[in-house]
Amino acid sequence: MRSGPGDRGGRPAVTTPHELAKVAQRLFVETGFEATSVDDIALAAGIGRRTFFRYFPAKADALFADSPAELDRLRTGLEAGEPEESYRPVVTRAVIAALAFAPGDREWALQRARLVLAEPVLLAHAAVVFAQWRGIATDFARRSVRDDEFFARAVGHAVLAATLAAHEQWIAHPDGELADALVGMLELLLPPEPP
Numbered sequence: 001m002r003s004g005p006g007d008r009g010g011r012p013a014v015t016t017p018h019e020l021a022k023v024a025q026r027l028f029v030e031t032g033f034e035a036t037s038v039d040d041i042a043l044a045a046g047i048g049r050r051t052f053f054r055y056f057p058a059k060a061d062a063l064f065a066d067s068p069a070e071l072d073r074l075r076t077g078l079e080a081g082e083p084e085e086s087y088r089p090v091v092t093r094a095v096i097a098a099l100a101f102a103p104g105d106r107e108w109a110l111q112r113a114r115l116v117l118a119e120p121v122l123l124a125h126a127a128v129v130f131a132q133w134r135g136i137a138t139d140f141a142r143r144s145v146r147d148d149e150f151f152a153r154a155v156g157h158a159v160l161a162a163t164l165a166a167h168e169q170w171i172a173h174p175d176g177e178l179a180d181a182l183v184g185m186l187e188l189l190l191p192p193e194p195p
Contacts, residue, residue, distance in 0.1 A: 017056070017065040018065055020047070021063065024059065025062065034121075037059075038053075038059050060125040067132075070098045071132055071133070074095065074098035074133065077090075078090060078091065081094075081144065087144065088186070088187075091186065092187075095162070095186060099163070099178060099179075099182065110171070113170065117164075117171065130160055130164075133160050137159035138152045141154075141155035148194065151191065155191060161189055162185035162189040
């Protein structure tokens with residue numbers, strides 16, 4: 001029988017990357033990213049240090065546990081647009097769907113945004129994910145809207161800028177909804193439909 005969250009006997013308390021990411025993020029919020037060690041996270045999760053590294057190569061990776069699924073949802077959403085549909089609503093729906101979270105994960109998503117956008121080491125880590133977002137949007141614009149490198153690159157950068165600006169808006173006004181901020185920022189930043 002388990003005696004507490006730090007007891008490592010029996011089955012681990014944490015069994016998915018998302019659950020482990022939640023434990024890590026809670027500690028990052030409580031004690032700071034730099035002050036939290038992998039050993040602290042493993043102890044709080046009821047797992048061993050080696051088990052943590054089976055999930056994530058480094059502690060910063062815990063905050064990006066959901067990024068592959070978000071990127072997949074972005075690709076899927078962009079591919080779901082109708083051939084005659086304007087690209088802007090397709091992009092808006094895809095971005096909102098990609099960043100959607102369960103109602104019980106609202107505070108987790110807000111805290112993740114605060115951590116990533118406030119910690120320089122996490123921003124550096126996020127650059128890889130940001131480049132993937134931009135690349136997916138750029139490829140979509142090139143394939144589906146107009147085979148024009150200039151336009152496609154503008155769309156890719158606009159999607160990334162709108163996503164970051166929407167998160168900053170949400171952090172500044174946490175009573176609002178991320179989806180509303182995304183709609184507003186994409187409306188302002190996406191280039192007009194090419195002729």
